[in-house]
Amino acid sequence: MPSRFALRGRALHRRLATAFALLVAVLASCTHHDKPQRIVVISLDTLRYDALAAMPLLRARAPKARVFERHYAATSCTQPTHATLLTGLAPWQHGVSRNGLVLGDDVETLAERLQKAGWSTSAVVASIPLARVFGFAQGFDHYRDAFEKKMAFRTWDGVDVGDKPFYSLGVHVADEAVAALDEASGEHQFFFFHLFDAHAPYGDTGGDMKELWSPARILAELKKGADAPSSIRDARAAYDRDVTAMDGAVERVLARLERDAEKYDTHIVILADHGESFGEGGVLSHGSRITEEQIHVPLILLSPRVQPGVEKRAVGTLDVAATLAALAGLPPLPSGGRDLTAATIPPGAVFGMRRTYAEPYNDSRSDGKVDVISGEDFYVVEGADVFTGDAKTVRKNDVEGSELDGEHAAKVGRLFATFAEALSSRANNAVTDEATREALRALGYTDS
Numbered sequence: 001m002p003s004r005f006a007l008r009g010r011a012l013h014r015r016l017a018t019a020f021a022l023l024v025a026v027l028a029s030c031t032h033h034d035k036p037q038r039i040v041v042i043s044l045d046t047l048r049y050d051a052l053a054a055m056p057l058l059r060a061r062a063p064k065a066r067v068f069e070r071h072y073a074a075t076s077c078t079q080p081t082h083a084t085l086l087t088g089l090a091p092w093q094h095g096v097s098r099n100g101l102v103l104g105d106d107v108e109t110l111a112e113r114l115q116k117a118g119w120s121t122s123a124v125v126a127s128i129p130l131a132r133v134f135g136f137a138q139g140f141d142h143y144r145d146a147f148e149k150k151m152a153f154r155t156w157d158g159v160d161v162g163d164k165p166f167y168s169l170g171v172h173v174a175d176e177a178v179a180a181l182d183e184a185s186g187e188h189q190f191f192f193f194h195l196f197d198a199h200a201p202y203g204d205t206g207g208d209m210k211e212l213w214s215p216a217r218i219l220a221e222l223k224k225g226a227d228a229p230s231s232i233r234d235a236r237a238a239y240d241r242d243v244t245a246m247d248g249a250v251e252r253v254l255a256r257l258e259r260d261a262e263k264y265d266t267h268i269v270i271l272a273d274h275g276e277s278f279g280e281g282g283v284l285s286h287g288s289r290i291t292e293e294q295i296h297v298p299l300i301l302l303s304p305r306v307q308p309g310v311e312k313r314a315v316g317t318l319d320v321a322a323t324l325a326a327l328a329g330l331p332p333l334p335s336g337g338r339d340l341t342a343a344t345i346p347p348g349a350v351f352g353m354r355r356t357y358a359e360p361y362n363d364s365r366s367d368g369k370v371d372v373i374s375g376e377d378f379y380v381v382e383g384a385d386v387f388t389g390d391a392k393t394v395r396k397n398d399v400e401g402s403e404l405d406g407e408h409a410a411k412v413g414r415l416f417a418t419f420a421e422a423l424s425s426r427a428n429n430a431v432t433d434e435a436t437r438e439a440l441r442a443l444g445y446t447d448s
């Protein structure tokens with residue numbers, strides 16, 4: 001016979017269980033329906049994956065985040081990757097295949113879709129490549145693109161930037177981002193914040209300004225007879241110092257968002273548009289290649305909808321765009337992409353391209369040689385491998401002499417030919433999109 005105490009205990013337990021279930025239901029309904037929402041994208045320009053080591057504050061938040069170990073940028077160049085992130089179109093579809101081009105009015109951006117769906121939209125950007133003149137402000141209610149610092153050159157990718165300020169440091173962006181958060185109102189708020197500290201010149205976030213480094217300075221030191229490894233080491237150390245300074249700026253924004261955690265369901269996406277080479281394979285800087293150092297970049301999701309942990313499946317910028325649309329409850333994007341908040345990320349290809357060049361480009365190497373770069377180069381990540389090339393030549397993991405032949409190389413070559421065709425017929429955007437989708441389906445790269 002159970003004692004009266006045990007019976008009472010069981011009844012109490014049942015009542016407690018019912019009350020707990022009710023509480024869970026109420027909390028769940030608050031989480032999914034009642035709370036206003038914030039979606040915040042923080043783009044850290046030029047942050048290669050291993051530079052997370054110089055971001056202790058962000059790493060301290062990793063236990064609450066989903067960290068994507070294999071996130072590949074759509075290109076190794078600022079404007080094309082950001083155009084993909086902000087439109088959900090591949091770089092051969094949105095018409096911004098290199099810096100200096102304008103994102104056309106015919107392209108519907110994510111911010112425009114969000115605006116139409118009643119979201120408030122606000123951006124703070126940190127450098128000329130994302131200035132409104134290049135079409136990136138489409139769909140934003142507020143677009144802060146006033147910069148504070150000058151670069152040491154007048155022309156940038158064929159565009160005369162005169163002696164106007166070219167970029168802002170993270171401390172400035174954090175101020176503006178906090179102001180944007182303070183000013184925002186409405187049930188649905190979208191923010192895009194862009195920080196530029198990791199980009200050359202390296203070492204400009206503080207300390208001795210004579211110790212500024214850049215790919216151009218590494219090459220100049222080489223010409224003077226300096227030892228390449230030690231110049232590259234000094235440049236990398238200055239880059240890492242800038243990354244650590246940027247870490248502080250990002251933390252200020254995250255801390256500000258945390259203050260409103262009770263008020264908003266907040267979904268934060270932190271990523272980079274491309275990485276940076278420091279002499280690996282004789283390569284410096286970014287933009288001209290598809291290499292591990294230039295396209296493998298951080299991606300971190302902080303959201304009540306994601307399970308914290310480490311994701312090992314390869315994902316790309318198109319998947320991030322699709323995730324933003326899914327978080328906002330928008331219809332899926334025309335170019336596909338996976339919702340990365342899913343508990344299990346479905347398999348899928350990741351693809352992108354090198355930027356295009358209007359004319360052959362002499363890319364200086366850290367061994368003093370010059371590579372002439374022309375034409376197009378695409379990539380697709382399959383399992384552990386990255387295949388790069390064009391319709392005729394497919395290489396594995398960008399290793400010289402790794403040209404493949406056989407059925408698989410032919411299949412990848414056909415895919416790259418489709419991308420090249422889409423790129424050249426970009427004027428007819430709608431048709432190109434459908435043709436690209438059809439080709440991807442036919443090749444087994446996408447299901448839908």
Ligand SMILES: [Zn+2]
Binds near residue numbers: 045046077078079
């Ligand atoms: Zn960039």
